[in-house]
Amino acid sequence: MSSTGKIREPKQERSIETKNKIIAAGYEVFSTVGYYGTNTAEIAKVAGVSTGIVYGYFRDKRDILLCVLKIYIETITKPIYEITENLASPVDVNALVKSVVDEVIKIHEENARLHNTLHSLAASDDGVEAQFSELEKDITVRISKSLTDCGLNSEHMFEKVHLAMNMLQSFAHEYVFDKHQYIDYAAMRKTVCSMIAGLFA
Amino acid sequence: MSSTGKIREPKQERSIETKNKIIAAGYEVFSTVGYYGTNTAEIAKVAGVSTGIVYGYFRDKRDILLCVLKIYIETITKPIYEITENLASPVDVNALVKSVVDEVIKIHEENARLHNTLHSLAASDDGVEAQFSELEKDITVRISKSLTDCGLNSEHMFEKVHLAMNMLQSFAHEYVFDKHQYIDYAAMRKTVCSMIAGLFA
Amino acid sequence: MSSTGKIREPKQERSIETKNKIIAAGYEVFSTVGYYGTNTAEIAKVAGVSTGIVYGYFRDKRDILLCVLKIYIETITKPIYEITENLASPVDVNALVKSVVDEVIKIHEENARLHNTLHSLAASDDGVEAQFSELEKDITVRISKSLTDCGLNSEHMFEKVHLAMNMLQSFAHEYVFDKHQYIDYAAMRKTVCSMIAGLFA
Amino acid sequence: MSSTGKIREPKQERSIETKNKIIAAGYEVFSTVGYYGTNTAEIAKVAGVSTGIVYGYFRDKRDILLCVLKIYIETITKPIYEITENLASPVDVNALVKSVVDEVIKIHEENARLHNTLHSLAASDDGVEAQFSELEKDITVRISKSLTDCGLNSEHMFEKVHLAMNMLQSFAHEYVFDKHQYIDYAAMRKTVCSMIAGLFA
DNA sequence: CATGAATGAGGATTCATTCAT
DNA sequence: AATGAATGAATCCTCATTCAT
Secondary structure: OOOOOOOOOOOOOOOHHHHHHHHHHHHHHHHHHHOOOOHHHHHHHOOOOOOOHHHOOOOOOHHHOOOHHHHHHHHHHHHHHHHHHOOOOOOOOHHHHHHHHHHHHHHHHHHHHHHHHHHHHHHHOOHHHHHHHHHHHHHHHHHHHHHOOOOOOOOOOOHHHHHHEEEEEHHHHEEEEEEEEOOOHHHHHHHHHHHHHHHOO | OOOOOOOOOOHHHHHHHHHHHOOOOHHHHHHOOOOOOHHHHHHHHHHOOHHHHHHHHHHHHHHHHHHHHHHHHHHHHHHHHHHHOOOOOOOHHHHHHHHHHHHHHHHHHHHHHHHHHHHHHOOOHHHHHHHHHHHHHHHHHHHHHHHHOOOOOOHHHHHHHHHHHHHHHHHHHHHHOOOOOOOOHHHHHHHHHHHHHHHOO | OOOOOOOOOOOOOOEEEEEEEHHHHHHHHHHHHHOOOOOOEEEHHHHOOHHHHHHHOOHHHHHHHHHHHHHHHHHHHHHHHHOOOOOOOOOOOOHHHHHHHHHHHHHHHHHHHHHHHHHHHHOOOHHHHHHHHHHHHHHHHHHHHHHOOOOOOOOOHHHHHHHHHHHHHHHHHHHHOOOOOOOHHHHHHHHHHHHHHHHHH | OOOOOOOOOOOHHHHHHHHHHHHHHHHHHHHHOOOOHHHHOHHHHHHHHOHHHHHHHOHHHHHHHHHHHHHOOOHHHHHHHHHOOOOOOOOOOOHHHHHHHHHHHHHHHHHHHHHHHHHHHHHHOHHHHHHHHHHHHHHHHHHHHHHHOOOOOOOHHHHHHHHHHHHHHHHHHHHOOOOOOOOOOOHHHHHHHHHHHHOOO
8 A cells, every 4th residue: 555656655764754643643643532433633733744745655544553563563463473383393283272262351451442443444345354354264274283283183174273263352342441340251261161172172 | 212302102003114114225325334434314315315314213323323322222133033932842953054054144144234333333333232241141041041931941041142142243244254264154054063062962 | 574475463352462471471481591592492481382372473473572572662752751751840850861861770780681682682683773772762852852841951961961861871781780990989979960960051 | 811821922023014914804805894703714715825824823803803993902002102102392282182182083083993893802702801991001101101100299199080081982973974074073072172271281 | 374495505624735035 | 755734525414494294
């Protein structure tokens, strides 16, 4: 994105810094008030730059969002891959699941608000949707491969990993917001872990 | 909602019809282009009424959305409750899960787009979020009770039902849109069924 | 006003009653929230009639205002004329001024809010302005005649009466609202009386 | 006013110029067609700017009016204070009154239409009313002080000055519009002058 | 006569984006 | 590269007035 026409592809250090400030500001503002609750002037203000220059680095408001999304994806995948790609063989499934669950919750705690904003947009923005789809695919394929590499073979690996990912995500989401009073989230956490572990037993 | 001040509480048949036309139009337009992509003029046009009258029946655009949400919730819960509240005892868990999965998929096929719009808004609108939360609670509690009544006792019933609901929802969502080419959704469906059934074994 | 086209000139008792109810409602609502703060639906509601029928009796919203204005003028002039047209000869100027001042204040106490609304409109509505002009002329001429009839002759009678009227009106207005804390309105009242009396000495 | 949130506090010359153009346009348009007869688009058009930028400098339409009011108050008070604060002692009351009356009429000739608009609003807008009240107080107190400083002592100074101000204002208003054909305004002017002078004899 | 549902033009305001400096 | 003033289309909502019943 942001490469046609008069959009600057910043090479100089100061430029890169400015662009990053804008992305960081977008991250913050989008998190707080959502995409539609944000205006570019606010992003510029938080970034400490002028409104005009924003359009020097980004095609439009959506382009900022897309960049924020990219950063977000890197942020959330990195720690997970760190775990799954440094597995000792043979895999201790229970331990693995536990550490992944812990990590996903931790990530969610830090990014839940932006996650909300981003997911909202996926519903109406094909570009965002596509990136999320790709993200899911990436996670699924990469983790599947890691597991297979460690000797954890099984039929329908993709489907299982994907299901685990889905479960974990919806669980983490609720968990972080402590959404329902009548739910015992500690118990639920245990159930989630055992269900996921069960998939790969 | 929509009961204070100058909002018409429709009594006459013509009124009720008009209100319903507007809700139906909202349903359609919100589904198609999302909440922020919709303007009231468009809703009025689709409903075949003037822009003014929309505000005779609804406080504002959001109020329409809230009414659509209410209808949506009724639409999706009714068939599920029909199944879970007419169970023969002892329960055939596998058959039950299968029929519920079938039903949820069917509902999703018919309402997926609106579902998207609505869920998007939950992220930024507390009223919508609250209704969804209540919906989840309602489903969880009601189904838990039905199962218990049929002798299907188990520890952490709420948590299990809730997890099942979450799984099913995220699955149905993907399934309907056939989101990922590399996923064998038939296989995934089986796995989902067996996981859910496993919860209540 | 209200005589061309399809406007009903009510003859039947019930009709007259309805028309009067609307005027009374206009009086009340215009007083409270001003002309621009009022909508016809509100007037109809206060009058206890439907919005539609208002246009059976009045050409438009302004027409209601004009009728209210007419009533207002009758209300405020009647008690003044009662005093000035029942004078004993020779006139006790001081007593006359005192009783007129008392009466004007009393009238103002009861009608100050509507007075405000009406005067506001005179600035932008020629019809209202014309009626106020006529009102002033009427009062001036009629009182001048009364005074002359009682032997109170003087040069520039019209101008003096007019000035007295103006003074009295602006005074009464302030007095009723007790507008300025730093003003001793009792003292001011005395000064006003003596100034007016001085005019006719 | 106009200092919170995103209202520009103009620093650059271009900004100040634009803001002044808008105020001037407001002055003109409000004068001509009144507050309710004006729309922001018209003000922008007369100012030669876009509708959007109006909201860069003013919170809303009323805020423009308030600024216009402020200018108006400065415009009308300045020449009066110039007279009353440069009095030679002992004061020639008749000459003073004459020059003030002349000045007030002159001011009114130039601002009568806006005066109408502004006074209209005082009836329904507390902010406007408050500013007018303050204006009256200011004039009263300041002129009273000037007179006292020049040895023109008298009981109830405030009340007298206030009355004089009121008389003068209502007189000037009629005079400028030559409201009543049957009034000899030259004669009335003399009477006004002598009444006011009489107050301070 | 009466109802109140329906109309639709009009108006205030916002905000993504452009442009002069 | 940067600024921030300026643009103007777009949108929500109101309300005087009309009309079908």
